[in-house]
Amino acid sequence: MTDARAVASGAPTGRGLTRDLRRLTGFTLKRLIALFLTILVGVYLTILIANMGGRVDDLRMVQIRGDVSETVRADPAFHDMSSEERNELIQRRVDLEVERLRLDQPFIVRSFDYLYRAMMLDLGRAEQMHSDRGAREVYWIIVERLPATLLLFGTANFLVFFVSVFVALSLSRRYGSPMDRTMIALAPTSAAPGWFYGIFLILFFAFVIPVLPSGGMVQAPPPESSLAYAADVIRHMLLPVAAMFLSQIFISIYSWRTFFLIHSSEDYVEMARAKGLPSNLIERRYILRPTLSPIVTSFLLMLIGLWSGAIILEQVFNWPGLGTLLFQAIGHRDTPVIIGSVVIFAYLLALTVFLLDILYAILDPRIRIGPN
């Protein structure tokens, strides 16, 4: 209560700003540390899951033995050895390699080593796969795919978010209208995920009426000029974005509409109406402003949900992003890539949560001002 009075009495703006900034930095730091710990535990859990029963170690042992025997057999210098000698040599080299990779140490010791490396984004080398430039490091394989995923999901999410908030605002103004009823009736269609609509969109727009490409990011020889390239990417993006849009838009509109309806019946809004303020001013200052932080929260929560939906949508549309990468890694049984993708997904999610916290702090004056 005292805070409110202090704000109302009007503290000097300069001092208020530095105080806000100081509080914000403190808050950000605290959140960063908390999130760091969260990621630490999350990644460690991932490593534990991936290593459960020593399956990964077995895979690596098989791989090491295979590689070593291959090199020894292929080397002409060892051709005149007897098979016994050769086996001994192979065994020696395998032991060396095992020692080098510290596979002879107990898992609990190595798990912390893995954790350290994963946290430093040193994700190891892929077993089979390589990046388009030819690198074998999991880090580069993943980083190369990241922009495609960000482009597709960024576009689709922003579109869904802004369209749904604005449509919902206008619907909440005249609820009960035929338009409003249609939207409510359509809301259950969002039970199906984006890839599901993707299949139908591909069926109609790529095969029945072949007007759009059925998958991929650019056509087979990529266009020369950057403008034509961008246009082609947009053409390829239309269907996947439409699929995500279709699967999300009605449920978003529905929930925002309900949300705005609940908030537009608050007393202070009624009061503003009674004062005779214009309706768009009421919307902006009395409905949108106080509800901004929950809106942002739910937007970012939606992002979190969509990160995982990405995998299958990308696979259905053959979009060269993280999801397709993960899918290919499953096909190759390339464990380091799979674990690396999980770690990257964890980081992306953590980043989203972090953004959420910061935005929350900026938007919600109660956090900025602090408890005292």
Next chain:
Amino acid sequence: MRAWLSGLLELRKYPSAIIGMAIIAFLVGLSVYTVITVPYSQALELWRGGEQWRMHPVNAGPAWVDRLRGGGKPETMVISSADSDIDVEPFEGGQRLRIPLEFDYDYTAFPSEINLFLSTPELKREPFTRLTWIAPDGDETPLGGHRIAREDRVSITQDWALERRLGHVPHVGLLARDLDDESPQVQPGRYTLVLDAIVFDEDARIDADLVLYGRVHGLAGTDHQRRDLVVALMWGTPVALAFGLLAAVGTTITTLIIAATGVWYGGWIDATIQRLTEVNMILPLLPILVMVGTLYSTSIWLMLGVVVALGIFSAGIKMYRAMLLPIRQSPYIEAACAYGAGNARIVLRYMIPRILPVLIPTFVTLIPTFVFLEASLAVLGLGDPILPTWGKVLNDAQSESALYSQYYYWVLSPAALLMLTGLGFAMLGFALDRVFNPRLRAF
């Protein structure tokens, strides 16, 4: 209790709830029917594929779709030697058999494949047979001679010599009116395939089955392994419902109990639960499922276990916590404390039931999410290795590029069932939401 009943009665006012319940009732009915008529072990056996499907066409569409469009695509015809008059002519140390396999062909489209299945008892010397194809206009086409092993398949479609002679693939050329035509027409009428066989045994018989594979099959068509899709579509229903329901029940109940425990005890227990929830929030569910599927097993029950395990500390805890915090302070809990109720009793009998009505809609809308999750995993190729599910049908269709080959039915029928499930539960859930959430009821 009365609040629940009146809430259910109120549902009648929502047409979407009625439709949703009808859909769910249909799906449940279908599941029960499936489980009773096609037992579990039989379904697995059927879905494994192989020899038992040899009489089925490859990638045939549903028959009813073709009939609706007024098409005359053939269904599979099996002409068995058991139904034909066999001439027997014995000689010293053996017999000469003449087996005419006659059939009327009235379809306007050609069959997709022709095979002849022959079987004889175990004999010292293998019987020999010469095949002649007689068209309705009397034209005879020799199809060559064959030695018959005990179980033999003569693939007339893959007879390249015959194909060169006819100028068309055999299953078109043998039934065409005019071979010189670029796009030949079917010659309708009575065809005969004559088997002239010599058997080096006095009373051994030859069983012959001529199969003209159709281009349409039954209710749902067949896939690339000749399996009837009806099996997968029907068995997919109980699997999807069971997975969705168990996952929804598992995650909701555990989450609820944990949230309530945290709120009731407070202190470090609550703090631990909160931190665990935050850790869980950054654990990506689908990639972890993919990882588990790749490294261990893709069994649907293991997936269910992982989903539930990761769902225990889901983001829902925060929501339930917000709902439970004011309840903790309410006087009736204090009253319960006063009469000496234990901790477990307060959590389970006093706190959780209070927020159950609010949870019912969430619970119902959660079911299709898990149904689609299972389908998603299957589409990624991590479906259960032995169970027939809708997602696996989609996965097969995708890996065989069904859309490109215009086998639309292969994608559309499992997709339609998935959509139906999603819609049914979502419609009921949304209506329940408005009945049980008083803040929404006004609107």
